[in-house]
Amino acid sequence: MEKTIPELVESFLNGDEKAFAELVKRYRKKIYSIAYQVLHNHLDADEVVQETFVRVYNKRQELKDVKYFTSFILRVATNYAIDLLRKRKGQKKITSDTAALPGYIQLDLSQRVATPSDNLENKRLMEEILRAFDELPYKQRLTAILHDIEGYSKAEIAKTFNCPEATVRSNLHIARKKLKKILKQRLKQKE
Amino acid sequence: MTCRFALLLLDDYVDNELAPKEREALKKHLEDCSSCRQEWERTKYLKELLKQKLVNDPGEDYWKEMTNIILARTIETSSRESVTLSFTEKAAMQRGAFIRSLVSAGVSVIILVSAIILGTAQKKSDPTIYAGGNRLFAAASLKPPDKTVTTIITKKEQINQAQGMLLMGAPTFIGRFSTIFEFINSGE
Ligand SMILES: [Zn+2]
Numbered sequence: 338m339e340k341t342i343p344e345l346v347e348s349f350l351n352g353d354e355k356a357f358a359e360l361v362k363r364y365r366k367k368i369y370s371i372a373y374q375v376l377h378n379h380l381d382a383d384e385v386v387q388e389t390f391v392r393v394y395n396k397r398q399e400l401k402d403v404k405y406f407t408s409f410i411l412r413v414a415t416n417y418a419i420d421l422l423r424k425r426k427g428q429k430k431i432t433s434d435t436a437a438l439p440g441y442i443q444l445d446l447s448q449r450v451a452t453p454s455d456n457l458e459n460k461r462l463m464e465e466i467l468r469a470f471d472e473l474p475y476k477q478r479l480t481a482i483l484h485d486i487e488g489y490s491k492a493e494i495a496k497t498f499n500c501p502e503a504t505v506r507s508n509l510h511i512a513r514k515k516l517k518k519i520l521k522q523r524l525k526q527k528e
Numbered sequence: 529m530t531c532r533f534a535l536l537l538l539d540d541y542v543d544n545e546l547a548p549k550e551r552e553a554l555k556k557h558l559e560d561c562s563s564c565r566q567e568w569e570r571t572k573y574l575k576e577l578l579k580q581k582l583v584n585d586p587g588e589d590y591w592k593e594m595t596n597i598i599l600a601r602t603i604e605t606s607s608r609e610s611v612t613l614s615f616t617e618k619a620a621m622q623r624g625a626f627i628r629s630l631v632s633a634g635v636s637v638i639i640l641v642s643a644i645i646l647g648t649a650q651k652k653s654d655p656t657i658y659a660g661g662n663r664l665f666a667a668a669s670l671k672p673p674d675k676t677v678t679t680i681i682t683k684k685e686q687i688n689q690a691q692g693m694l695l696m697g698a699p700t701f702i703g704r705f706s707t708i709f710e711f712i713n714s715g716e
Contacts (some may be wrong), residue, residue: 379586387594486578521570
């Protein structure tokens with residue numbers, strides 16, 4: 338039978354290298370996905386994933402309770418992603434660069450979203466939403482990515498950012514409000 | 529319920545995290561208030577939109593390679609902090625390192641020798657003048673000459689190449705041999 342995450346973490350903390358390898362397998366895509374959505378390119382996402390696991394390995398003594406492994410790894414990953422984002426921002430203006438967006442937007446959006454049914458329309462809308470994402474402050478952006486896109490709970494996110502759940506709620510509320518504003522303008526244009 | 533309060537509860541309503549009492553009250557308000565209902569629709573729609581994965585999977589080959597890199601990096605770290613290893617574990621690890629060093633030292637010697645031989649062979653087939661090529665990557669011109677491109681190397685260039693190989697190889701050699709000596713010493 339497959340081991341659960343807490344079981345794997347327990348083994349990993351007891352020095353089992355195989356358990357660590359299994360944890361890498363279970364979390365690598367999740368971390369990649371978050372990093373990609375923050376940094377918008379494969380190379381940076383790849384760097385975040387590698388550094389995250391190396392740091393988690395080296396800092397494993399800091400993990401007091403196996404229950405909180407997900408928040409622990411998310412904290413390491415989001416901190417690294419934010420650092421990298423700050424670095425990249427100094428190198429070039431990414432917020433105004435819309436050319437970087439369309440490449441990773443999948444065209445099958447309409448298959449899961451009922452309205453509006455038009456593929457191109459959905460794609461454009463998604464582009465605008467993603468651009469708006471980039472304008473949000475880091476914590477709000479990551480909160481929205483972790484909660485609404487990746488599906489982590491508010492409790493997990495609160496543990497990740499070491500803040501009360503109320504802060505997660507308000508960050509999410511502000512982020513959604515800004516994103517909805519764009520949606521509103523879009524839908525108005527269509528009418 | 530006021531619109532202001534209703535709008536505050538919308539996020540939790542959409543996330544299905546409201547207490548039953550609040551949920552019912554909000555539901556009632558949404559039935560009666562079209563502007564809040566509109567906001568609710570937008571919130572739902574946004575949440576639906578964001579559920580889409582916007583990331584392309586780089587593929588299984590990538591995942592395998594990346595995992596190997598991570599494991600190589602972390603296991604390397606663990607052997608560096610291996611002060612608490614038992615004597616037999618340490619000996620086993622050293623034996624592994626010894627064999628690896630011996631093999632790679634052998635490979636280095638073979639590369640160096642074949643570089644010199646290849647360079648000399650090239651000189652015999654093409655004894656004319658040097659025409660281009662990147663000096664930084666001297667090793668690249670050691671490949672068998674391409675039939676369509678005439679790579680012409682002078683004697684001086686060959687000496688440069690051999691020197692380059694030696695210079696590049698030196699640190700690795702020192703590394704390899706020091707591990708071997710370390711092993712021999714620790715055995716005493
Ligand atoms: Zn209302």
